[in-house]
Amino acid sequence: MGSSIDSYITLVTTSAVLNVFLCLYSYFRRAEIPSSKIFMLYTAALCVYTFGYAIQLASNTLEQMKFWTVVQYMGMPFSASLGLLLMIQYTGKTLSRKATIAMFIIPSITLFMVATNDYHHLFYKQVWLRTDTAVPLMDISIGQWYVVQGAFTFSCLLCACLILIGQWKHTKKMYRRQLLTLITSQLIPMVAAFVYLLGLTPGGLDPVPVLMCITSTMYIWAILSSRLLTIVPIAKDSIFESMREGVLVLDSSNRLVDYNKAMCLMLPELEVSMIGKKWDDIWLSLAGETFPVEYGREGLQTDLYWQLEGHTVCYQVRTSYVFNKGAQVVGILIMLIDITEQRFLQEQLKQMAYFDGLTKIYNRTQFLNKGKEILNDAKLTFRPAAFILFDIDHFKRINDTYGHDVGDKAIIHVVTVCNRYLNSEILFARYGGEEFVIAMPGASLQDGEQLAEQLRMALFNDPLEVEGVLISLTSSFGVAQYSGEEDSLESLLRDADRALYESKRNGRNAVFAYSASLA
Known part of the structure; x- marks a missing residue:
């Protein structure tokens, strides 16, 4: 022993x-x-x-x-x-x-x-x-x-x-x-x-x-x-579940194989019972439409907008293939990255750069850019184009009488009324202060006069109501038409401005078209 x-x-x-x-x-x-x-x-x-x-x-x-x-x-x-x-x-x-x-x-x-x-x-x-x-x-x-x-x-x-x-x-x-x-x-x-x-x-x-x-x-x-402990293999599911990006795994038949926790938060409608079903069918049941991303392509990146808890969110979608040891494609990874804040900031910058802060229509800079495109298209297609300038009559009097807040409401009211008569092809912008500008692709001078008269009557018949008080708003219009190679956007806007000035000389609340006699 x-x-x-x-x-x-x-x-x-x-x-x-x-x-x-x-x-x-x-x-x-x-x-x-x-x-x-x-x-x-x-x-x-x-x-x-x-x-x-x-x-x-x-x-x-x-x-x-x-x-x-x-x-x-x-x-x-x-x-x-x-x-x-x-x-x-x-x-x-x-x-x-x-x-x-x-x-x-x-x-x-x-x-x-x-x-x-x-x-x-x-x-x-x-x-x-x-x-x-x-x-x-x-x-x-x-x-x-x-x-x-x-x-x-x-x-x-x-x-x-x-x-x-x-x-x-x-x-x-x-x-x-x-x-x-x-x-x-x-x-x-x-x-x-x-x-x-x-x-x-x-x-x-x-x-x-x-x-x-x-x-x-x-x-x-x-x-x-x-090399135990020196090289420590972290389990796949630990990486998969801890990722901030949402990840979907599809097999070679585009059937859902797996998804991580982040994807559950991004698309709460996903359920375990959906695993094994085709992703197109799943998305059709979730969104009522086909998946808006061509996920069968390697390295594709696109934006996907989704409603989450009553708010619109934006996900950047990235796709990549999954290969086996023989370098054969056996599946697809779809990754969703939340870029809502980034897109929101970009939209804010875009609004500031392109749109008027008060009326939300195009600003002067953007009108000049798009107006030149319309003019270039007219030159290439030999089609006419009409341009309208108008402003609110006696706008200073409105500001002095009712205050600048009411003046802002008057500007917004004019835009609201005009938008009822303008289609998506017509370019509408705030040119500055109480002045507005319209570009009509493919329109003649007569077409421009007709629209201007329609807008003038609509504004005249629809006064602004502020706290039970009706404030009559009228506008003066000037119309010009592109008619030849020598015309530039600047010259056409000058012609429309001369016609507008003629409307004011004739008592305001009127429409005048530019002619050689006004030069």
């Missing part, structure tokens, strides 16, 4: 030395190991546990054995929590600070219980020296807290195993050797502890410290052969 104990002590000591090596390795390579701090603490705890157990076995008196038992429990209960944390970090998951602290409450109580057991006997009911062995060994009768600590340790080891096993199918084959090493490192002590509690181990000795020699050797082998 004595030689067997010596061999046992040697194996336990070897386990401790191997854990010292692992602890030092993780310290010196801490810059390369993402979980170096946890791994150092984990191997240090195992080192304290195994060294303490080896010295306890070599002790001669019960008091010495009890002392080294306390030393053991400075490492053993904490190693279970640290091992679980290490496996959680390895799979790319995190725990909150409170949850992490909570994992060390029971081990801390256990250490206190072991150190003070002589006063309460809650961890060991009784401790004595065995008389049936050639060398003195300590035997125990377990107490209530021993059961609590045992259940806690077993739970940590079991949870760590289940977490790692759950990542197996999401881990690339090249990293499965690492994963198997970690699973084994949790499984061996869990099974050994269970066998020990059943009293099935030779001589009633705890097999866990000896088996730590095997698990530590496996760690060293995995570190040297596959």
